[in-house]
């Protein structure tokens with residue numbers, strides 16, 4: 001019956017690429033069950049613990065399923081299920097042979113039929129059963145954002161999107177409440193993207209989630225602001241680089257400018273009260289203040305909420321254009337020690353705002369950008385050249401950190417360097433009127 005429904009489905013797919021198989025056509029859970037014969041040993045019940053220990057390398061194991069069963073023929077005995085290996089008879093395995101010899105033939109070899117139900121199968125196994133047999137990549141890899149699973153289905157799998165959503169939701173419930181699929185390829189200025197709910201709750205507020213990172217909690221709306229759980233390692237790394245430098249510098253206060261701060265994954269941990277007293281990370285005498293900015297009004301709103309929820313001290317939030325803030329901040333404060341620019345598609349070009357830098361100290365700038373893998377052999381010169389072109393001067397020395405492998409041809413990098421002194425003499429950028437006139441809201445979080 002299942003075979004039939006799947007082959008009918010494939011015919012249907014050919015006739016109408018746009019159609020999706022509805023949930024009520026999902027194969028019945030009975031058809032997805034497996035019944036399989038497993039090698040097993042019947043042993044005296046009192047030897048169970050010892051047998052489990054000695055045979056651990058060959059025992060059948062599947063989460064939620066029992067490895068040791070009652071023996072229906074003798075209540076004083078137990079049945080131990082063993083791994084099924086089509087190439088090798090497990091009874092001939094040396095640990096089984098040695099166990100059999102030690103028990104003076106008190107253990108009996110047998111075969112036990114086991115039913116593996118929908119509940120026992122994992123998402124990958126179920127997807128292999130419901131998707132066409134020639135599916136190249138089973139979509140069991142996904143990203144989670146709080147209570148959401150986010151996937152990016154390839155075109156040929158779109159007809160099965162509700163089925164895939166159901167499996168992922170069933171297997172990750174109750175932690176996961178909604179499964180979304182990315183729609184379209186266009187990313188906005190605020191780095192958000194279209195998405196559709198393919199399983200679970202789509203009630204009002206479904207995309208408002210809470211995520212944890214670096215002992216801080218972040219509230220965000222995944223539909224209106226940028227968040228990428230894969231950047232957790234980079235957030236931690238750079239926060240620690242800045243904390244370490246702040247500690248070693250012996251400065252009373254270290255000032256950080258986070259120009260494209262999103263909802264605060266760098267700015268919040270750097271200033272959260274919970275981190276200020278944490279001796280292993282930032283001893284209390286190290287004071288860090290952050291000026292964090294994002295152009296997206298929604299990111300700005302969540303940045304303030306997160307600053308308040310995490311009891312951030314010395315965090316000032318802005319909602320303006322990054323270039324404008326670079327120019328204006330020089331009239332507001334005396335020193336900047338670090339600048340974070342995480343907008344990988346275009347952050348290097350934003351360095352033009354530093355031309356004519358006026359403050360007494362030149363900060364360390366951490367610029368995130370994409371770079372072709374082909375540029376790895378010349379030490380990522382392409383990324384450095386982009387920074388130099390925007391600054392209109394040479395960078396003496398840069399540290400390159402590969403953040404992640406974005407695609408077969410592209411890496412995401414963090415290029416860190418001291419803003420060159422020579423940039424002071426480069427004529428400053430004239431910002432277009434629409435940028436300077438843009439709303440420049442500012443809120444201080446006490």
Ligand SMILES: C[S@@+](CC[C@H](N)C(=O)[O-])C[C@H]1O[C@@H](n2cnc3c(N)ncnc32)[C@H](O)[C@@H]1O
Pocket residue numbers: 189190191226227228231259260261262263264265266293294295296299320321322323342343344
């Ligand atoms: C890739 S996200 C990074 C956010 C955050 N730093 C993180 O690691 O999650 C880039 C952010 O830059 C913001 N952005 C885009 N253009 C901007 C501009 N001209 N000025 C300031 N922020 C901008 C977007 O709204 C987005 O939140």
